Amino acid sequence: MGSLYAALKPPTTTSKTIARGVSKVFVMPPTRTDYQLPIAAERRLDLFVRHVEANPGNLITASEVSELEDAMDVGSVEPTLPAGMSGEDFTGVLKLALLTECATDTYAHAIASRAHAYDATWLERFTLETWAPDEHTHHEPFGHMLRSLGFSDAEMDREMRETQEQIYVHGAGDTPAHITAYAMIQEYLTDHWHGLIGTLTREAAPVASKMASRVKQRETLHAMWYRDMTAMQVEADPSLLSHVAEAVVHFHMPGKIILPELEEHVPHLLSVARADLDELVRGLIRLVESLLPDTRSAGALLMEVASAKGMRFGPVSAGQVHAALGRLGGPGYGLIGEALLDRAGLSYLYRKSDTASRWGQGDPFTGRLRAMLREWVASQIDLRLGFPVMPDAAP
Ligand SMILES: [Fe+2]
Ligand SMILES: [Fe+2]
Numbered sequence: 454m455g456s457l458y459a460a461l462k463p464p465t466t467t468s469k470t471i472a473r474g475v476s477k478v479f480v481m482p483p484t485r486t487d488y489q490l491p492i493a494a495e496r497r498l499d500l501f502v503r504h505v506e507a508n509p510g511n512l513i514t515a516s517e518v519s520e521l522e523d524a525m526d527v528g529s530v531e532p533t534l535p536a537g538m539s540g541e542d543f544t545g546v547l548k549l550a551l552l553t554e555c556a557t558d559t560y561a562h563a564i565a566s567r568a569h570a571y572d573a574t575w576l577e578r579f580t581l582e583t584w585a586p587d588e589h590t591h592h593e594p595f596g597h598m599l600r601s602l603g604f605s606d607a608e609m610d611r612e613m614r615e616t617q618e619q620i621y622v623h624g625a626g627d628t629p630a631h632i633t634a635y636a637m638i639q640e641y642l643t644d645h646w647h648g649l650i651g652t653l654t655r656e657a658a659p660v661a662s663k664m665a666s667r668v669k670q671r672e673t674l675h676a677m678w679y680r681d682m683t684a685m686q687v688e689a690d691p692s693l694l695s696h697v698a699e700a701v702v703h704f705h706m707p708g709k710i711i712l713p714e715l716e717e718h719v720p721h722l723l724s725v726a727r728a729d730l731d732e733l734v735r736g737l738i739r740l741v742e743s744l745l746p747d748t749r750s751a752g753a754l755l756m757e758v759a760s761a762k763g764m765r766f767g768p769v770s771a772g773q774v775h776a777a778l779g780r781l782g783g784p785g786y787g788l789i790g791e792a793l794l795d796r797a798g799l800s801y802l803y804r805k806s807d808t809a810s811r812w813g814q815g816d817p818f819t820g821r822l823r824a825m826l827r828e829w830v831a832s833q834i835d836l837r838l839g840f841p842v843m844p845d846a847a848p
Contacts, residue, residue: 481624494689554592619711637679698757752790792830
């Protein structure tokens, strides 16, 4: 697998890292380590990766970026920014994109070493031979944009080198199911970060906007690839839903570990850039729902996440509801899944599903009671699932 593979280190859950001179100790929570896919599922995943290898889509080439270098001038963007957003804020948005994108090899190591530890050759190969080369050009447009704002190559090279030297500690689970679910969320959020840059530059720097959108399109595709990989694993072994839940619960953007100072500004940047966080969460719920076999699984996943996050449903803790539903064999999870989709404005998803075909049919009293219960549960759901702020950008 070449030099990249040779440098792989075994996964670690506890590590000390020096971030820009600030010593930080990250102690990561224990996560499940059980993982055994049937051979037929491994083969399916391998075939899927072969399909992606043969059809990687419209990759961004270095020459494509360099040809547009001068046209990516964002010097006239500041007066067109939303009221309350400063030029410094805009620079922060671009810097976060540049620096998180430049650390591709760090993330590739983290993913491939875990895939290797679990003999998931499909994920290891995908990461090193398809995903990492795809990502390697993504930071370049943001470098050109920052250069047009007066940042020197020397300054950016130093910051990128420092970022690449940071030790990344992954705390959202190590099995391939954890990793693909984590990567799906990470790619989804990065997709939106680049989309934000595309929106902020659309009026005053259309070429820069177009390039940010090009990078965004790659992230959209990556999120879909990881979504499909996760769905195939959960389909082969439904108990892996717990691994997916852990990846959601312990999710952290890599910037939190390798770019802590910049990451701290993300809530402010999202706010001044007028990012629609509810829409962001709605899209994420839609994405996770699309990898699950049914609405009941969405309910079960929500309850695992809500329990771990210490969320409450009115007077009752999510953990107590989860335990009660588990003892009942879980028929109530379908109702909770429907409530989650209702709360996110996605009720059409369950209304067209198997659950929906039964919805409202039969005994009208039961149907009305179910609708009332669902409405109450929906009103109790914290749509942001207990995450106080939305995370930053990543590759
Ligand atoms: Fe990506
Ligand atoms: Fe990327």
